[in-house]
Amino acid sequence: MTDLDIDHLRQWIGREETKSELLTPAAVDRFNATFDFTGEPRDGDAAPVMIHLCLAPPAAPTAQLGPDGHPARGGFLPPVPLPRRMWAGGSFAFTGDIRVGETVTRRSTIRDVSVKHGRTGTLCFVIVDHRIDSNGREAVRERQDIVYRGTDSAPAKPAEPAPYGAHRRRVEPSAALLFRYSSLTFNGHRIHYDAPYVRDVEGYPGLIVHGPLQATLLVQFAEKLRGRRPALFEFRSLSPLFDDADFTLNAAEDGEALSLWTSYADGPVAMQGRATW
Incomplete structure (x- = not known):
């Protein structure tokens, strides 16, 4: 400790x-x-x-x-x-x-x-x-x-597979996408673009998808579904996403709000959020 x-x-x-x-x-x-x-x-x-x-x-x-x-x-x-x-x-x-x-x-x-x-x-x-x-x-x-x-x-304890959202979109976490987002945010953290480093030094199976990138994709998804940006988006990160498989953006109606999450096709929830207008 x-x-x-x-x-x-x-x-x-x-x-x-x-x-x-x-x-x-x-x-x-x-x-x-x-x-x-x-x-x-x-x-x-x-x-x-x-x-x-x-x-x-x-x-x-x-x-x-x-x-x-x-x-x-x-x-x-x-x-x-x-x-x-x-x-x-x-x-x-x-x-x-x-x-x-x-x-x-x-x-x-x-x-x-x-x-x-x-x-x-x-x-x-x-x-x-x-x-x-x-x-x-x-x-x-x-x-x-x-x-x-x-x-x-x-x-962490193994998590249950994420549900399928009523609205769903697949995202390919390509090396180009992750590199471009690192460049946009001037983020030098090597876990997002240096595959040998992330595997051999950090011990992860692949490049890590940025938390801010996931949040951006979910807010954009909410905006597209409702036709205007939300007034509030709240979120928490639960598990990592890597570039070794495509992941999905998911949304489900939650009263006047939208529940949103990212996950692998049969994996646990990675980022969980809620958008309100």
């Missing part, structure tokens, strides 16, 4: 960071190409939903990246001494439009840092709140739940 100095890590609570980026038509064009969308983006157009995850990302110098491609620990996020980090869950409240040609600003605050010890080992949770503005107008409120864990964590 790894000993964590939780009192030290909790000193990061309240820490803030602000980043901005001009949203150009070229950036929207690259986002649309990644997801096979068509159209000619122009200044003043409403930008596609979830593009905010690709704007003003952390940009650590290459020399400051660790062996896994992540920036060195510390800085805005607390220096949690556990090697594996994943997007455990969160929410997006879409309150306005991000528009092409406007400056998008993300204001981030560390809300909480906590440690849990359980059957699967030591886990450290960091909750981050983000407010995303477009030319000073609020567009998105986001909560990001990050979990850190050790490499010696006990395996």
Whole structure:
């Protein structure tokens, strides 16, 4: 078991960071190409939903990246001494439009840092709140739940196969798709694009499908089914997806909402979410 100095890590609570980026038509064009969308983006157009995850990302110098491609620990996020980090869950409240040609600003605050010890080992949770503005107008409120864990964590209990959604779409997690999304988000984490590394060093069966990519696909799916973007999308990650098999986007009516999830054809739920309008 790894000993964590939780009192030290909790000193990061309240820490803030602000980043901005001009949203150009070229950036929207690259986002649309990644997801096979068509159209000619122009200044003043409403930008596609979830593009905010690709704007003003952390940009650590290459020399400051660790062996896994992540920036060195510390800085805005607390220096949690556990090697594996994943997007455990969160929410997006879409309150306005991000528009092409406007400056998008993300204001981030560390809300909480906590440690849990359980059957699967030591886990450290960091909750981050983000407010995303477009030319000073609020567009998105986001909560990001990050979990850190050790490499010696006990395996989770086998999960039941996911149900088939009333609405269902197959996705091929091609190396090109995963690489392009890593590029859009300036994410150097090697588990998403370096197959020999992820198999030989991390011990996974294949490249890992990004949590933000899964969330983006589910929100896009919800938007397509209802004809407009949701007001709120809440989600949690339950199990990983790899590039060794296609996976599915699923949706089922849930009153006035939609329940959504990703899974392999006969595998467990990977990401579970709920969209409301």
